[in-house]
Amino acid sequence: MPPEQAATPESSPKPWGATIPRRRLLRMLGLGALSVAPMSVLPELLRTVGPGRPVEPVDGPRKPATTRDGRIRQWTMIIDLRSCDGCQSVGGPPRCTAACIEGHLAPEPMEWIEVYEQELAGDGTRFVPTPCQQCQNPPCVNVCPVGATFSTPEGTVLIDQDRCIGCRICMAACPYDRRFFNWGEPPIPPAALLADYSAEHQVPARKGTVMKCDFCPDMARAGTLPYCVQACPNDAIYYGDLEEDIATNGRVVVAASRFLAENDAFRQREELGTKPRVYYIPGHGEAVGRDVFTPGRAPAEWPWTEIVDGAQPWQR
Amino acid sequence: MNATIRQTVRAALVLVAVGALTVALAAPAVASHVTVRTSMPSAGAVGEIIPLAIDLHTPDGAPLSGTTVTYYLHMSFAGVEGHAVIGRAVTDDAGVAALRYEPRTTGLHQVRMEYLAPGATTIESVVATFDVAGGTQLVRSAGGVDIPGINPGLLMVVLGGVWLILLRVSFRLVAIARAGGADVPPEGDGPR
Amino acid sequence: MAALSGWQERLEETALAPVRRTSRRFWALVAAEVAILAWGLYAYSFQLRDGLVVTGMRDRISWGLYIATFVFFIGISHAGTLISAILRVSQARWRTPVTRIAEFITVVALICGAAFVVIDLGRPDRVLFVFIYGRWQSPIIWDVLAITTYLTASIVYLFVPMIPDLALFRDSLKGRTSRWRAWLYRTLAIGWNGNVGQRRSLAAAIGVLMILIMPIAVSVHTVVSWIFAMTLRVPWNSALFGAFFVAGAIFSGIAILIVVMAILRRAYKLHEYVTEKQFLYLGYLLAAFAAIMIYANINELLIHGYKLEEGAGFHLRQLFLNDFAPLFWFYLIGGLFGPIAIVLFPATRNTRGIVAAAILVTVAMWIERYVIVVSGLRVPLMPYAPADYAPTWVEWSILAGGLALFALLITLFTKLFPIIAVWEVAEDHEATVSAFEVTSPAVPEMPAPSGGTYS
Numbered sequence: 001m002p003p004e005q006a007a008t009p010e011s012s013p014k015p016w017g018a019t020i021p022r023r024r025l026l027r028m029l030g031l032g033a034l035s036v037a038p039m040s041v042l043p044e045l046l047r048t049v050g051p052g053r054p055v056e057p058v059d060g061p062r063k064p065a066t067t068r069d070g071r072i073r074q075w076t077m078i079i080d081l082r083s084c085d086g087c088q089s090v091g092g093p094p095r096c097t098a099a100c101i102e103g104h105l106a107p108e109p110m111e112w113i114e115v116y117e118q119e120l121a122g123d124g125t126r127f128v129p130t131p132c133q134q135c136q137n138p139p140c141v142n143v144c145p146v147g148a149t150f151s152t153p154e155g156t157v158l159i160d161q162d163r164c165i166g167c168r169i170c171m172a173a174c175p176y177d178r179r180f181f182n183w184g185e186p187p188i189p190p191a192a193l194l195a196d197y198s199a200e201h202q203v204p205a206r207k208g209t210v211m212k213c214d215f216c217p218d219m220a221r222a223g224t225l226p227y228c229v230q231a232c233p234n235d236a237i238y239y240g241d242l243e244e245d246i247a248t249n250g251r252v253v254v255a256a257s258r259f260l261a262e263n264d265a266f267r268q269r270e271e272l273g274t275k276p277r278v279y280y281i282p283g284h285g286e287a288v289g290r291d292v293f294t295p296g297r298a299p300a301e302w303p304w305t306e307i308v309d310g311a312q313p314w315q316r
Numbered sequence: 317m318n319a320t321i322r323q324t325v326r327a328a329l330v331l332v333a334v335g336a337l338t339v340a341l342a343a344p345a346v347a348s349h350v351t352v353r354t355s356m357p358s359a360g361a362v363g364e365i366i367p368l369a370i371d372l373h374t375p376d377g378a379p380l381s382g383t384t385v386t387y388y389l390h391m392s393f394a395g396v397e398g399h400a401v402i403g404r405a406v407t408d409d410a411g412v413a414a415l416r417y418e419p420r421t422t423g424l425h426q427v428r429m430e431y432l433a434p435g436a437t438t439i440e441s442v443v444a445t446f447d448v449a450g451g452t453q454l455v456r457s458a459g460g461v462d463i464p465g466i467n468p469g470l471l472m473v474v475l476g477g478v479w480l481i482l483l484r485v486s487f488r489l490v491a492i493a494r495a496g497g498a499d500v501p502p503e504g505d506g507p508r
Numbered sequence: 509m510a511a512l513s514g515w516q517e518r519l520e521e522t523a524l525a526p527v528r529r530t531s532r533r534f535w536a537l538v539a540a541e542v543a544i545l546a547w548g549l550y551a552y553s554f555q556l557r558d559g560l561v562v563t564g565m566r567d568r569i570s571w572g573l574y575i576a577t578f579v580f581f582i583g584i585s586h587a588g589t590l591i592s593a594i595l596r597v598s599q600a601r602w603r604t605p606v607t608r609i610a611e612f613i614t615v616v617a618l619i620c621g622a623a624f625v626v627i628d629l630g631r632p633d634r635v636l637f638v639f640i641y642g643r644w645q646s647p648i649i650w651d652v653l654a655i656t657t658y659l660t661a662s663i664v665y666l667f668v669p670m671i672p673d674l675a676l677f678r679d680s681l682k683g684r685t686s687r688w689r690a691w692l693y694r695t696l697a698i699g700w701n702g703n704v705g706q707r708r709s710l711a712a713a714i715g716v717l718m719i720l721i722m723p724i725a726v727s728v729h730t731v732v733s734w735i736f737a738m739t740l741r742v743p744w745n746s747a748l749f750g751a752f753f754v755a756g757a758i759f760s761g762i763a764i765l766i767v768v769m770a771i772l773r774r775a776y777k778l779h780e781y782v783t784e785k786q787f788l789y790l791g792y793l794l795a796a797f798a799a800i801m802i803y804a805n806i807n808e809l810l811i812h813g814y815k816l817e818e819g820a821g822f823h824l825r826q827l828f829l830n831d832f833a834p835l836f837w838f839y840l841i842g843g844l845f846g847p848i849a850i851v852l853f854p855a856t857r858n859t860r861g862i863v864a865a866a867i868l869v870t871v872a873m874w875i876e877r878y879v880i881v882v883s884g885l886r887v888p889l890m891p892y893a894p895a896d897y898a899p900t901w902v903e904w905s906i907l908a909g910g911l912a913l914f915a916l917l918i919t920l921f922t923k924l925f926p927i928i929a930v931w932e933v934a935e936d937h938e939a940t941v942s943a944f945e946v947t948s949p950a951v952p953e954m955p956a957p958s959g960g961t962y963s
Contacts, residue, residue: 067421067422068421068422068423068450069362069422069449069450069451070450071362071450071451071452071453071454072453074455074457136457155455155457220394223394223395224394224395225394239394240393241393242455243420243453243454243455244393244420244421245420246391246393246400246420246421247393248393248394248396248398250394250396251396252396252398252400253391253392253393253396253397253398253399253400254400254401255389255391255400255401255402258400258401258402258403259400275457
């Protein structure tokens with residue numbers, strides 16, 4: 001080795017970090033590690049940070065539904081389980097599900113409002129019609145990477161199928177099993193192809209995008225009740241406006257807040273902090289004569305798809 | 317004697333009839349003698365709590381206390397009309413029951429107050445109206461918790477910092493490229 | 509010294525050999541990899557035409573093999589971080605022969621991982637929406653940001669220490685290789701000639717990068733874990749996910765590095781540089797991380813198993829007893845306890861044993877990712893019967909195509925770029941040699957205008 005190289009290392013500096021004193025290095029690393037440590041807490045912290053105000057809807061500025069004096073409606077649904085027997089007495093698939101499928105041309109096997117049969121703590125079952133819970137702290141809106149699913153000023157959660165990229169993180173995030181994906185080409189009747197698509201009226205359906213119950217905002221805005229509310233033979237579903245504190249099932253009108261409070265209303269999976277807009281009044285169909293120990297209901301059907309040639313359903 | 321008996325019987329019958337009539341009319345007559353006065357606010361706005369007062373007195377002016385009054389408001393929504401219970405109030409010692417109600421719609425409100433007076437068998441009601449002006453939005457939903465500082469801006473700052481450092485590294489590469497012309501050590505092939 | 513310079517010459521020849529000569533076996537391998545990749549693309553064409561209905565995923569289990577493979581690839585991309593950065597920072601000399609391949613595995617794995625996310629999309633034609641309409645609050649956007657940052661930093665971190673070796677290629681292959689290759693080396697070597705100024709810049713750049721890339725790498729896999737942890741699904745709703753995934757990533761990264769190193773060592777006769785020592789040390793690291801993984805698993809499983817909340821009970825039963833039992837037990841025993849056992853017993857504590865352990869770990873970690881994704885989605889949210897998921901031929905074909913792409917890119921790399929960090933290995937060797945030699949006036953080593961950055 002040339003004599004000058006045998007001397008101090010500075011004369012031929014190693015090209016990698018030997019020039020940084022080890023102690024300073026370890027100190028830097030330590031600080032770096034400290035800054036990384038709080039990251040384990042971030043999931044909890046960040047999940048609570050939802051969008052503080054309703055997101056601007058993706059389909060352009062839209063006038064929200066308002067009361068006479070310009071206050072924005074806050075749509076809500078109240079489902080009186082004392083009157084729901086899963087349409088056992090009707091003898092067919094649940095009418096709310098059937099009407100929604102028909103009205104929205106929901107592809108098979110989507111049940112935007114699905115009647116679950118819940119086991120009660122003290123034996124027996126009850127039927128729980130479950131539409132999208134229209135959460136006020138919606139996990140689906142929080143995680144969507146492109147803002148395809150968004151909260152409206154009325155408090156509903158809608159999906160813009162023109163923006164959805166089909167990543168399905170919203171489906172992983174929804175704790176109520178209320179989102180459905182168009183895995184294949186959804187059946188579209190010829191009339192629907194000409195329909196004016198809007199996030200409030202998800203027709204025609206698009207392959208590779210997510211769909212769900214939208215609370216029928218276009219109908220509510222026009223003063224009509226949603227399909228499920230109209231179809232229920234026992235008038236178990238109430239649709240209302242929390243801003244005007246009013247709700248109706250098509251037959252009677254109630255003051256929503258009093259109706260909820262006096263009947264010990266609850267919400268599904270309250271502990272998750274999603275703040276749903278769908279309330280339930282506890283019961284098991286006793287008001288319409290159902291015995292709590294009669295299980296089972298007819299499965300949903302999609303008769304409208306028969307008019308479309310080559311409609312290929314997929315499994316749930 | 318026949319005339320006397322006939323007169324007595326006639327008088328007795330009249331008395332009985334009058335008595336029966338009196339008794340017949342007595343019950344409702346007693347109730348219909350409850351003096352009802354309602355006091356509706358002259359001006360109210362959405363979101364403002366207004367008292368809907370009703371005053372019950374017996375015919376002889378004594379206040380009717382301890383009577384439960386149920387308030388029904390006429391509402392209409394999505395083409396369905398009806399009366400919905402909005403609250404209950406009990407008359408106090410002065411015979412006044414006042415429900416503190418927060419109106420949520422604008423326009424003319426028709427409220428029906430029903431009560432069962434003590435001793436009465438049928439529920440009576442009285443209807444009153446009041447007007448409500450518009451107000452501000454009452455229900456606002458805020459999703460989640462807002463922690464100052466933890467927001468996307470922080471993420472952008474951190475990310476910007478990292479990419480700045482990468483940029484500085486690229487400047488070093490430019491320096492290497494530029495130093496390529498300088499001071500080349502003597503060409504010496506073979507074993508290095 | 510003649511011996512030293514002979515050693516140096518052999519080193520450079522070994523590094524240059526793959527570029528100088530290409531055997532028929534190489535082309536056969538490339539052909540096989542391209543064939544499998546083509547088959548994967550053919551399967552993907554079905555998916556593009558018919559939609560994701562050709563997979564086994566459905567509404568209840570809406571993520572499956574694609575997302576599992578994505579997480580797996582991002583995980584093995586941590587090979588480069590550990591070897592190159594952490595060991596470089598701690599000045600572990602034994603890592604020098606394997607750093608180059610580790611860094612390249614990182615880049616290739618990130619590319620393959622990103623590909624699988626796009627494959628999983630329902631509307632891949634809208635993938636640019638992620639950049640146009642991206643929401644900063646979304647875990648997927650954090651993922652995109654982290655992976656693009658990590659990919660950029662890894663490419664730079666691969667390139668910068670390769671400059672002196674590219675200069676070696678540029679000078680040694682002058683006139684003896686194709687024109688485009690000569691142009692490539694000349695351009696990428698950015699005029700390196702080993703002078704003092706350049707060496708100083710290189711040292712500074714590498715110093716910054718090796719520290720910077722560690723938090724970036726940690727953040728990447730943490731953010732990938734948050735795609736799961738930011739949901740309310742019972743098996744995923746855990747604060748431990750970030751650390752758990754990072755440990756798993758480094759674990760699988762070490763394993764894939766061992767496997768790739770073993771293959772390349774055999775193919776290019778690197779036995780003199782990639783010795784049993786490298787395999788042993790990597791094996792120890794593998795065993796250490798297996799222990800860390802066991803610890804993390806005990807935390808997760810015991811904490812939930814002790815209380816048995818409703819969803820947790822179902823999940824633990826499906827992991828240990830029911831649907832996922834065979835996969836999960838293989839992961840636990842083969843992937844976690846296996847490496848520790850192999851390293852523990854002297855009979856298996858050798859190159860062959862450690863390579864076997866690494867293969868077990870690689871397979872087991874893919875299985876673990878698959879189990880996390882599918883079993884997590886399988887726990888019922890509402891009163892319905894749990895769904896089942898089985899990947900279809902399309903998904904398996906695309907997986908094979910992805911693995912073939914991974915292998916193909918590495919194969920092509922070895923033909924184009926120096927697979928050994930020549931100057932670092934030489935430096936390490938010289939330091940070792942001079943540690944043994946006292947003062948011996950050797951033949952003056954003429955500082956070369958290329959290659960070795962020591963003089």
